Amino acid sequence: MAHSIPRISAQLWSVKEELQGNYLQTLCALSKAGFEGVEFAGEFGPFSQNPEGLRLHLDELNLSADSAHVKFEALNPFNLETIEFYRALGVKKLIIPWDEKASCPYRIIKFIEDLNELAEKLEAFEMCIGYHNHADEWKPYQNATYFDHIASRTSGKVILQQDVGWTLEAGQDPAAFFKRYPARSSTTHFKSPNNNASPIIGKDGINWETIYHSAIENGGAQWIVIEQEVYPYGMSPIESLIASRTCLDLLLSQRSGG
Numbered sequence: 001m002a003h004s005i006p007r008i009s010a011q012l013w014s015v016k017e018e019l020q021g022n023y024l025q026t027l028c029a030l031s032k033a034g035f036e037g038v039e040f041a042g043e044f045g046p047f048s049q050n051p052e053g054l055r056l057h058l059d060e061l062n063l064s065a066d067s068a069h070v071k072f073e074a075l076n077p078f079n080l081e082t083i084e085f086y087r088a089l090g091v092k093k094l095i096i097p098w099d100e101k102a103s104c105p106y107r108i109i110k111f112i113e114d115l116n117e118l119a120e121k122l123e124a125f126e127m128c129i130g131y132h133n134h135a136d137e138w139k140p141y142q143n144a145t146y147f148d149h150i151a152s153r154t155s156g157k158v159i160l161q162q163d164v165g166w167t168l169e170a171g172q173d174p175a176a177f178f179k180r181y182p183a184r185s186s187t188t189h190f191k192s193p194n195n196n197a198s199p200i201i202g203k204d205g206i207n208w209e210t211i212y213h214s215a216i217e218n219g220g221a222q223w224i225v226i227e228q229e230v231y232p233y234g235m236s237p238i239e240s241l242i243a244s245r246t247c248l249d250l251l252l253s254q255r256s257g258g
Helices: 012-021 023-032 051-060 080-089 108-123 146-153 164-169 174-180 208-217 237-256
Strands: 007-011 037-040 064-069 093-096 128-132 159-161 187-190 223-226
Touching (some): 007 237, 023 051, 023 237, 037 223, 051 064, 051 080, 064 080, 093 159, 108 128, 108 146, 146 159, 159 187, 164 174, 164 187, 174 208, 187 208
Parallel strands (some): 007 037, 007 223, 064 093, 093 128, 128 159, 187 223
16 A cells, blocks of 8 residues: 655744744745744744734745644633634644643543543544653553553544654654554654754664654654754754754665665
8 A cells, every 4th residue: 555755844842942033034944944844832923813824924935734732721621712723824733742631640531531522523623633742651551651541542533643752762662653553643753862862863873764664654644743852063953953854854765765
């Protein structure tokens, strides 16, 4: 079965300081660097009250906004104002970036129920809910992990946005997770572990080819979101983010003979 090649977007949290300095210029630089989309993380610059205007600006830059990180409290109880903002922006996937209930043995069941309920309600808006892991979700829970518990007890409508960097940092196998929960990761984060010698993807000794192909073939990845949290060698955040994108492209093209 043939799988489509996922598109590459930038997690805007990676360049939050540059966005605060010059929002439009930063988006333009990401477009020129070859990113096909952006994933929002709460920064909208001069467009905080004008999602339609921001969507038009992204269109001019040939950038898509498939997903956004949105705090659980902004969505639950069901917040129509929040939904309409992201809908006007063109965002289809609302991803909860972290929540303490997701790794709390006394609160995780209710959290899972809320995720399933949000998934049902968002369907009417042609949108999806998802959850993004950190290291805490990989802690042991009921003979597996908290993230496995979320994955196995949420509807298939709930996206599992695996953060590969945190998965590796927790000593887990990201490719194995894609295989355990097929077609649940239409968007996934590529990031080098924060404790790695080099935080630049493709220069960190990680077997990104295997992870990449598993994300597509097993996880059903439509978007690979590159995130950068460590900026080495005196590089700026945006220089580091672009370097990870460039090195990943080079690594994959070399392995494919391109």
